[in-house]
Amino acid sequence: MHLTFISDLDFKIRRTFVISMVALLFYNFSHFAMIPFLGLISENFPYYLSPVAVGLALSLKSISEKISLLGLSLIAKKITSKYFVVIGFIVRALVFTFIPQYRLENYDFILVLMLIVIGISGAFIRPNIRDIISQIDSKNRSQVNSLMFVCSNLGAILGPLLVSFFNLSQLKIIFFSLAAIDLLIAINVYFFVTVVESKENLSSPQKSEKLFYEIFKLVYLSNSELVKIYLVQFSFWVIVSLCIMLVSFINKLNPDIAYFRGYIFAIEGMTVVAAQLFFMYFKSSSKYFTRQNMILSVFLLFIGSALLFYPKNIFMLLMASILIGFSEAVIGLFIYNTFSSKIEIFKLPSQQMFSALLLFEMLGDTFGYFVSGIFLNNTTFNSHILLFILTTVVGIMTYSIWRLRCDLC
Numbered sequence: 384m385h386l387t388f389i390s391d392l393d394f395k396i397r398r399t400f401v402i403s404m405v406a407l408l409f410y411n412f413s414h415f416a417m418i419p420f421l422g423l424i425s426e427n428f429p430y431y432l433s434p435v436a437v438g439l440a441l442s443l444k445s446i447s448e449k450i451s452l453l454g455l456s457l458i459a460k461k462i463t464s465k466y467f468v469v470i471g472f473i474v475r476a477l478v479f480t481f482i483p484q485y486r487l488e489n490y491d492f493i494l495v496l497m498l499i500v501i502g503i504s505g506a507f508i509r510p511n512i513r514d515i516i517s518q519i520d521s522k523n524r525s526q527v528n529s530l531m532f533v534c535s536n537l538g539a540i541l542g543p544l545l546v547s548f549f550n551l552s553q554l555k556i557i558f559f560s561l562a563a564i565d566l567l568i569a570i571n572v573y574f575f576v577t578v579v580e581s582k583e584n585l586s587s588p589q590k591s592e593k594l595f596y597e598i599f600k601l602v603y604l605s606n607s608e609l610v611k612i613y614l615v616q617f618s619f620w621v622i623v624s625l626c627i628m629l630v631s632f633i634n635k636l637n638p639d640i641a642y643f644r645g646y647i648f649a650i651e652g653m654t655v656v657a658a659q660l661f662f663m664y665f666k667s668s669s670k671y672f673t674r675q676n677m678i679l680s681v682f683l684l685f686i687g688s689a690l691l692f693y694p695k696n697i698f699m700l701l702m703a704s705i706l707i708g709f710s711e712a713v714i715g716l717f718i719y720n721t722f723s724s725k726i727e728i729f730k731l732p733s734q735q736m737f738s739a740l741l742l743f744e745m746l747g748d749t750f751g752y753f754v755s756g757i758f759l760n761n762t763t764f765n766s767h768i769l770l771f772i773l774t775t776v777v778g779i780m781t782y783s784i785w786r787l788r789c790d791l792c
Contacts, residue, residue: 392519395577396519396577398575398576398577399515399519399575399576399577399578400516400519402568402571402572402575402576403512403515403516403519403572403576404516404530404531404534405534405568405571406468406472406508406512406568406571406572407512407513407516407531407534407535407538408534408535408537408538408541409538409564409565409568410505410508410509410512410535410538411535411536411537411538411539411542412538412539412541412542412545412564413475413479413538413542413561413564413565414538414539414542415538415539415542415543415648415652416541416542416543416545416557416561417542417561418441418627418631419543419630419631419644419645419648420557421437421494421631422437422630422631422632422633422634422644423644425437425632426632426634426641432494433760434628434632434635434755434756434759434760435756435757435759435760436494436495436756437494437628437631437632437752437756438628438752438753438754438755438756438757438759438760439495439752439753439756440494440495440498440499441498441624441628441748441752441753441756442748442749442750442752442753442756443495443498443499443502444498444499444501444502444505445502445745445746445748445749445752446502446745446749447499447500447502447503447506448502448503448505448506448509448741448745449506449741449742449745449746449749450506451502451503451505451506451507464511464512464514464515464578465511465515465572465573465576465578466573467507467508467511468507468508468511468512468515468569468572468576469569469572469573470504470507471504471505471506471507471508471511472504472508472565472566472568472569472572473565473566473569474500474501474503474504474507475501475504475508475561475562475565476561476562476563476565476566476569477562478497478500478501478504479558479559479561479562479565480558480559480562481497482497482558483554483555483557483558483559509741510741513531515576515578516531518578528716528719528720529659529660529662529716531719532655532659532712532715532716532719533656533659533660536652536655536656536659536712537652537656539648539651539652539655540648540649540652540653540656541649542648543644543645543646543647543648543649543652544645544646544649545557545645547644547645547646547649608787611783611784611786611787612718612721612722612740612783612787613739613740613743614743614779614780614783615714615718615780615783615784615787616718616740616743616744616747617743617744617746617747618747618776618777618779618780618783619714619715619718619744619747619780620743620744620745620746620747620748620751621747621748621750621751621772621776622684622685622688622751622773622776622777622780623711623747623748623751624747624748624750624751624752624755625688625751625754625755625769625772625773626687626688626691626707627751627752628751628752628755628756628759629688629691629692629755629759630644630647630648630691631644632759633647633691633694633700635759636691636692636693636694637694637695640694640696640697640700643697643700647700647703647704650701650704650705650708651704651705651707651708651711652708653708654704654705654707654708654709654712655708655709655711655712655715656712658708658709658712658713659712659716662712662713662716674784674785674787676713677713677714677717677784678781678784678785680709680710680713680714680717681710681714681777681780681781681784682777682781683706683709683710684706684707684710684711684714684777685773685774685777686706687702687703687704687705687706687707687710688703688707688773689770689773690702690703690706691703692766692769692770693766718740721787722740754769754772755769
């Protein structure tokens with residue numbers, strides 16, 4: 384696939400497209416810069432910040448984001464998407480400004496509180512920035528989705544690399560820089576983003592109160608196809624969050640290679656971007672999205688994740704990063720494109736549809752972060768239970784993909 388459609392867009396719409404993609408990149412940049420940095424703090428000051436505290440904080444972040452998403456659906460039709468994005472980035476900037484003001488002794492409590500606020504701000508940013516992007520060019524939705532994933536994962540590469548080049552003495556510089564970036568994005572979104580209203584959003588007769596109910600109806604009462612997509616989404620993010628915690632606390636598994644944690648995230652992100660660029664630029668790549676290939680990708684994700692439990696050397700970590708990154712790219716695009724292809728047949732605005740999909744992402748995050756945090760908190764780390772959970776989740780994902788009917792299968 385080629386990106387010529389971008390040059391065909393109106394100047395204001397093209398500017399909106401670029402700013403939205405940059406906003407998405409730096410949203411992930413901050414997120415993936417913060418998580419391994421928390422692991423670094425826990426490694427050096429285990430009495431101030433434990434793995435279970437990090438797992439709990441990240442779980443509560445996901446829960447707060449989920450609840451905020453459902454609450455925001457009540458007013459989603461009354462406020463333009465870009466104002467939600469602006470508010471979200473301003474709130475995050477304030478949090479990043481406050482974090483370095485506190486002593487490490489208070490980080491357990493402060494971390495939980497701050498990440499809850501960051502979770503709420505994420506509910507303002509993520510579904511709305513994706514909604515703005517998805518409405519820009521419906522004819523090239525697959526290309527737009529691919530670019531969206533590429534920008535997200537570029538942030539996932541650059542963020543951890545930031546951690547690798549800084550140390551704890553530069554805590555204020557890191558968080559003040561993140562705050563400045565978020566404020567700059569908020570200003571650009573406010574002044575230069577033009578929201579494209581889709582026919583779907585303009586013609587929907589449903590009231591906001593009905594939309595709030597419809598999100599639950601979509602989850603519990605919808606046809607089995609949607610349920611299978613949600614199960615794949617949930618399982619996928621359980622595995623991703625578990626891998627994030629394992630890499631962040633790699634010192635629990637092998638202290639000799641703990642310094643490599645930032646590079647692991649970056650290598651994984653580079654693999655994701657490389658795979659996504661392949662699927663974006665080659666039209667024939669769509670033939671790889673068969674049911675059998677998706678199940679093979681799930682198997683590769685399982686092998687890569689399992690390798691993280693026994694990181695004997697850097698080579699094993701590199702293999703795990705590449706396997707996880709490639710399978711994440713394939714499965715992530717599969718979920719998003721399959722969901723987008725069905726969006727027209729459901730009588731809900733895209734904003735609420737993507738909120739429902741993100742709901743299951745955050746449920747998976749919550750479960751994965753919390754459970755892995757509990758087991759990583761033990762002095763003697765026992766991997767058997769986490770491996771059992773990983774195997775069970777992979778089984779659920781495999782079954783759901785096998786039973787799914789979709790255009791890409």
